[in-house]
Amino acid sequence: MPAAKRKETTAHVHSPAIEDYLEQIHNLIEGKGYARVVDIAKNLGISQASVTNMIQRLDAEGYVVYERYRGVIMTESGKKIGQEIARRHEVLTRLLSGFGLDPKTVHEDVEGMEHHISRQTLDVLTLLMEELEGNPELLKKLKKRLKSSS
């Protein structure tokens, strides 16, 4: 493979589905200490059978360690991805929520967008979020403009 054709940074890219599973497992472990199939399924709105199936793939690919009927823990590489997605989720949510959008709409948009944000774009969005959170004057001005145009 010619060097020119290689992805710089060995850009392991995962499907949105895989990212959603790892994000959920990460959040559950963070929040209650463990991640059960039934809760993952509930949070993602899919069947338990689908969750079991994916967990086996995640184990095979080294993102979690899985023991039949016993539960799942995350490997370092799995944790890294889960955290990364949770971070994007948070930045997007805070940015959009600042403008007073309907929380449900925010969540739907965030849940999709979070899988398509490079490091550079994340930096930009973080910057905008910070500026708006630290500069209420600006936010207020923009929100007014937003309302007048709706």
Place this chain on the structure above:
Amino acid sequence: MPAAKRKETTAHVHSPAIEDYLEQIHNLIEGKGYARVVDIAKNLGISQASVTNMIQRLDAEGYVVYERYRGVIMTESGKKIGQEIARRHEVLTRLLSGFGLDPKTVHEDVEGMEHHISRQTLDVLTLLMEELEGNPELLKKLKKRLKSSS
């Protein structure tokens, strides 16, 4: 179906794939007057066979009118979606490009994000884009902060 469960605005939602096709067909017709299978395939980076196949689906679902070997035109409903996606693409691109990000990275992110943006979120992003384009001081300040953190 109870009214409370219905999506307001009859939110017909399409797959990212369908949106990409309609966006491309729209752009090609806008730019050169017609959209050929070979060009759609090239722009989307997929095979001509896949394009033919999808065009037949788009015809069946009323987004385009398709005549074998002769070409494709868009229906009103197809045009509406194509335009909508092109609009999201443009807003995202202008917003991110303003910060001087690598154009290729911008394009990759935009190509994914454009499918997950509600009307309300588009309004917010449009607002941010306009503010930054009309307020170079602010943009400059933010870009400086961006560079110092990288």
Place this chain on the structure above:
DNA sequence: TAGCAAAGTTAGCCCAGCCTAAAATGTACT
């Protein structure tokens, strides 16, 4: 006007990621 290259189409295939139904395992209570 006949041939040829480019464009378009069809046929047959594959994989990710979901589903339901049924079976297996775990747990809590009597």
Place this chain on the structure above:
DNA sequence: AGTACATTTTAGGCTGGGCTAACTTTGCTA
């Protein structure tokens, strides 16, 4: 210990959206 219920897993199936190989059609040009 036995039994009921919850949880997890397996088996089998389906759809969307891609692929290659082989074909047909179109349109240009010798």
